[in-house]
Amino acid sequence: MPKYDHLTIEPKWQAFWEEKQSFKTPESLSGPKYYVLDMFPYPSGSGLHVGHPEGYTATDIVARYKRANGFNVLHPMGWDAFGLPAEQFAIKTGTHPAITTAQNVANFKRQLKSLGFSYDWEREVNTTDPDYYKWTQWIFLQLYKKGLAYIAEVPVNWCPALGTVLANEEVIDGKSERGDHPVIRQPMSQWVLAITKYADRLIEDLELVDWPAGVKKKQVEWIGRSRGCDIVFSLPGRDETIRVFTTRPDTLFGATYMVLAPEHPLVDLLTPDEHKDAVKAYRDQAARKSDLDRTEKAKDKTGVPIGANAINPATGKEIPIWIADYVLMSYGTGAIMAVPGHDTRDWEFADRFEIPIVEVVSGGDVTKEAYIGDGLIVNSDFLNGLNVADAKEKMINWLEERGTGKAAINYKLRDWLFSRQRYWGEPFPIRFDEEGNHHALPEDQLPLLLPEVEDYSPPQGDDPQPTLNKATDWVNFKEDGKSWRYETNTMPQWAGSCWYYLRYIDPKNGDKAWDLEKEKYWMPVDLYIGGAEHAVLHLLYARFWHKVLYDAGLVSTKEPFTKLVNQGLITAQSYRGKDGYVHADLVDETKPGTFVNRETGEELEAQIEKMAKSKGNVVSPDVIVAQYGADSFRLYEMFMGPLEQSKPWNTQSIEGVRRFLERTWRLVLDTENDNLNAALVDGWGNDQQLIKEAHKTIKGVTGDIEGIRFNTAISKMMVLVNSLTKAKQKPRDIINRLLILLNPFAPHICEELWDRLGHDTPITAETWPTFEEELTKEELIQMVVQVNGKKRDTLEMAADTDKDSALAQAKALDKIAGYLDGAQIIKEIFVPGRLINFVVRK
RNA sequence: GGGGACGUAGCCCAACGGCAGAGGCACACGGCUUAGAACCGUGACAGUGUGGGUUCGAAUCCCACCGUCCCCA
Numbered sequence: 001m002p003k004y005d006h007l008t009i010e011p012k013w014q015a016f017w018e019e020k021q022s023f024k025t026p027e028s029l030s031g032p033k034y035y036v037l038d039m040f041p042y043p044s045g046s047g048l049h050v051g052h053p054e055g056y057t058a059t060d061i062v063a064r065y066k067r068a069n070g071f072n073v074l075h076p077m078g079w080d081a082f083g084l085p086a087e088q089f090a091i092k093t094g095t096h097p098a099i100t101t102a103q104n105v106a107n108f109k110r111q112l113k114s115l116g117f118s119y120d121w122e123r124e125v126n127t128t129d130p131d132y133y134k135w136t137q138w139i140f141l142q143l144y145k146k147g148l149a150y151i152a153e154v155p156v157n158w159c160p161a162l163g164t165v166l167a168n169e170e171v172i173d174g175k176s177e178r179g180d181h182p183v184i185r186q187p188m189s190q191w192v193l194a195i196t197k198y199a200d201r202l203i204e205d206l207e208l209v210d211w212p213a214g215v216k217k218k219q220v221e222w223i224g225r226s227r228g229c230d231i232v233f234s235l236p237g238r239d240e241t242i243r244v245f246t247t248r249p250d251t252l253f254g255a256t257y258m259v260l261a262p263e264h265p266l267v268d269l270l271t272p273d274e275h276k277d278a279v280k281a282y283r284d285q286a287a288r289k290s291d292l293d294r295t296e297k298a299k300d301k302t303g304v305p306i307g308a309n310a311i312n313p314a315t316g317k318e319i320p321i322w323i324a325d326y327v328l329m330s331y332g333t334g335a336i337m338a339v340p341g342h343d344t345r346d347w348e349f350a351d352r353f354e355i356p357i358v359e360v361v362s363g364g365d366v367t368k369e370a371y372i373g374d375g376l377i378v379n380s381d382f383l384n385g386l387n388v389a390d391a392k393e394k395m396i397n398w399l400e401e402r403g404t405g406k407a408a409i410n411y412k413l414r415d416w417l418f419s420r421q422r423y424w425g426e427p428f429p430i431r432f433d434e435e436g437n438h439h440a441l442p443e444d445q446l447p448l449l450l451p452e453v454e455d456y457s458p459p460q461g462d463d464p465q466p467t468l469n470k471a472t473d474w475v476n477f478k479e480d481g482k483s484w485r486y487e488t489n490t491m492p493q494w495a496g497s498c499w500y501y502l503r504y505i506d507p508k509n510g511d512k513a514w515d516l517e518k519e520k521y522w523m524p525v526d527l528y529i530g531g532a533e534h535a536v537l538h539l540l541y542a543r544f545w546h547k548v549l550y551d552a553g554l555v556s557t558k559e560p561f562t563k564l565v566n567q568g569l570i571t572a573q574s575y576r577g578k579d580g581y582v583h584a585d586l587v588d589e590t591k592p593g594t595f596v597n598r599e600t601g602e603e604l605e606a607q608i609e610k611m612a613k614s615k616g617n618v619v620s621p622d623v624i625v626a627q628y629g630a631d632s633f634r635l636y637e638m639f640m641g642p643l644e645q646s647k648p649w650n651t652q653s654i655e656g657v658r659r660f661l662e663r664t665w666r667l668v669l670d671t672e673n674d675n676l677n678a679a680l681v682d683g684w685g686n687d688q689q690l691i692k693e694a695h696k697t698i699k700g701v702t703g704d705i706e707g708i709r710f711n712t713a714i715s716k717m718m719v720l721v722n723s724l725t726k727a728k729q730k731p732r733d734i735i736n737r738l739l740i741l742l743n744p745f746a747p748h749i750c751e752e753l754w755d756r757l758g759h760d761t762p763i764t765a766e767t768w769p770t771f772e773e774e775l776t777k778e779e780l781i782q783m784v785v786q787v788n789g790k791k792r793d794t795l796e797m798a799a800d801t802d803k804d805s806a807l808a809q810a811k812a813l814d815k816i817a818g819y820l821d822g823a824q825i826i827k828e829i830f831v832p833g834r835l836i837n838f839v840v841r842k
Numbered sequence: 843g844g845g846g847a848c849g850u851a852g853c854c855c856a857a858c859g860g861c862a863g864a865g866g867c868a869c870a871c872g873g874c875u876u877a878g879a880a881c882c883g884u885g886a887c888a889g890u891g892u893g894g895g896u897u898c899g900a901a902u903c904c905c906a907c908c909g910u911c912c913c914c915a
Contacts, residue, residue: 168915214846217846218845218846218914222914353850451878512912532847533912534911535913536913570913571911571912608909608911609911639864640854642855644847645855646847647855650853650867652853652867652868653866655867656854656866659881662880712856712864712865714866715864716865717865719865720864727881782861784860786860786861788898789860789897789899790899791861794861834861835860835861837860837899839898
């Protein structure tokens with residue numbers, strides 16, 4: 001094997017690592033530890049694309065680096081395998097989702113293994129495995145017992161034409177994805193988790209973690225905590241009242257109407273007969289819209305008056321009550337006081353329906369648009385002359401004294417709707433008695449297995465029903481002479497991913513979800529890498545469960561993930577013609593920048609986009625690994641640019657890193673005859689410059705890995721390899737160290753060369769090299785000498801030259817002296833090792 | 843519609859506020875070669891999207907605009 005042949009080397013070392021269990025997690029629970037985690041994938045039918053391994057390569061580099069630095073490393077992988085695609089495939093073909101899932105997992109695993117990742121596969125988890133979801137059910141019971149899981153009537157996407165409940169992904173613009181039938185929102189009994197009880201802690205504890213500022217911000221905004229006031233509006237001639245939440249109690253005098261959500265329970269009661277038809281028609285119409293259509297997308301506000309009034313507690317006047325779909329039942333109390341002068345949506349509504357608009361904060365022109373800003377309060381009796389902030393306080397006090405309102409905090413975050421009407425999810429460990437009361441399933445009956453069904457689509461009929469209702473033999477059972485019924489909703493896909501990082505710690509424990517001692521050692525996750533698309537939901541849900549477990553004494557840390565990094569998207573050029581996307585394989589570049597469809601000759605528009613099957617721009621790692629090898633692939637993905645940044649894939653550029661590996665290969669081996677390179681010499685050699693460069697490289701690469709700057713780390717190793725290529729003598733002590741540095745990035749070739757160099761133990765067992773600080777510094781440096789910020793000369797001097805001496809030397813330079821002659825020096829700037837700048841005035 | 847990230851050479855990207863260049867792709871030339879490939883060597887190419895501001899000094903900090911991508915969906 002004279003030449004670098006990845007097809008031989010890579011499988012050889014993968015088999016070696018597997019046989020030797022090189023990456024088995026140490027059992028020891030003492031000494032420094034490092035837990036480095038990937039967001040585990042959903043094993044789809046189409047396999048990995050080159051975007052997946054970007055994050056996995058990054059974590060693998062860190063894992064291998066930390067092992068070499070003496071850490072006990074936990075670096076696991078698993079499968080988030082419940083989910084819609086397998087179920088939809090099952091509905092179409094009748095194949096059990098477990099079978100599809102097993103096939104997809106096998107394919108993903110093959111692909112991951114082909115890339116040489118150092119996962120401890122003994123710790124693999126699969127959320128669909130009963131041994132795993134047993135504990136997902138168990139954690140649900142912990143929430144249930146603490147009163148954090150409750151049943152509520154919540155609307156589902158109900159498609160009468162299909163007679164089935166649809167997932168959000170199956171609804172597009174209010175129509176079913178299949179068949180394009182109308183979808184309405186119909187209430188159904190469902191489990192809800194009380195995440196809002198943790199809202200404040202989910203905000204506050206973000207201070208404890210090292211996460212991208214953008215992710216923290218998104219979480220805070222998602223939780224949407226706002227301070228304001230609950231106000232009670234009384235109804236003339238009735239005992240009932242309407243409670244609203246507002247962040248602007250200062251504008252109460254300007255509230256000229258009220259709006260209830262169409263679903264609001266008081267609507268039926270308050271609507272007089274002559275308005276009932278109009279109200280019913282409007283409610284039916286609103287049920288067909290998603291929340292998004294009702295709020296964000298709505299251009300024209302709609303609504304109808306219900307024919308009843310409420311009393312504004314500030315003015316004492318009656319104001320009309322409307323229903324309108326821009327008010328959601330799920331936010332606040334499902335009712336608002338409308339202040340058209342100072343709220344944009346209220347203004348648009350009032351403008352359209354000719355409802356009076358009253359200015360109560362000065363500074364704008366409320367006849368033209370709502371004025372949101374600060375200003376002095378007007379037309380508001382005892383608030384007049386105050387600014388907005390003071391008026392808020394005074395109004396809250398006034399309302400509290402009169403018992404018609406109080407300060408309140410509201411969240412945009414809703415409690416977590418935890419039921420799905422699907423087959424392929426965790427069954428709830430809940431049973432109902434004959435009276436319909438729910439009870440926890442005894443823990444010794446876990447796991448509650450998914451029953452077999454004949455087909456996997458939800459039952460069709462006149463009412464929404466979960467799929468498991470079809471499993472009638474399973475649903476109803478007798479125990480101790482009583483009739484029972486299992487819960488037939490299943491849990492959402494988020495459930496399994498809320499705690500998988502804990503199961504990795506103790507994945508085979510049959511008695512407990514995890515051992516507390518092991519948890520204490522390994523937690524928290526030190527580094528968590530995954531896509532930015534999980535910035536809110538997955539991370540928020542997992543943090544919520546973690547806090548519940550923390551309160552129960554089951555985990556030892558408040559937060560699960562100490563440092564979070566989002567890898568950037570790997571994008572690729574896609575091509576679009578008048579009939580849609582054309583697969584990249586069918587496109588020719590006839591001249592630079594001109595792309596044509598090879599078959600039709602049509603000129604195509606090229607753009608760089610996220611990879612997607614539908615866009616025909618997906619690149620599979622299988623092809624790249626076969627052609628260039630896993631090492632080149634890993635190296636290229638890291639060399640493309642900063643990890644967090646999105647970067648365009650360009651297969652041609654892999655050539656560069658491949659050549660780098662081939663040059664590294666030739667440092668060690670003679671490609672003509674398979675002997676070691678004759679230029680190899682023992683020790684460090686006698687080229688002082690080269691020795692210095694080696695020390696600098698060790699320092700630089702180490703710092704770059706610590707800072708997750710893999711692209712510049714690779715560049716530094718390329719520099720060293722280029723120097724070694726030029727050097728007449730190739731010192732083994734330098735090459736050995738180079739290989740250890742390169743090993744986390746390109747482990748197969750390093751293991752092979754290490755072996756060829758005659759080492760008895762594998763490079764994966766080696767210790768990270770150290771460097772001498774003294775040898776990383778240059779003795780002589782080039783100083784730039786500027787006058788008024790313009791470079792006028794350079795000056796070579798010892799690196800440790802002090803300011804006075806350096807300035808004196810600079811002034812003595814002929815060119816500089818010319819500029820200083822007859823001028824007044826206002827300022828002398830000395831940047832050690834960099835430059836000198838004289839600021840002068842003539 | 844809202845939010846975020848990013849605009850540096852033909853392309854991907856480097857550059858604690860201090861001489862715009864680490865590395866790579868592509869390109870050109872030279873060496874090696876019967877020739878080509880591979881390999882080795884050499885070198886040409888930008889003043890940092892635009893306009894302001896702060897500073898002795900701005901690719902870097904601030905403001906506005908333009909463009910691209912991503913997220914909310």
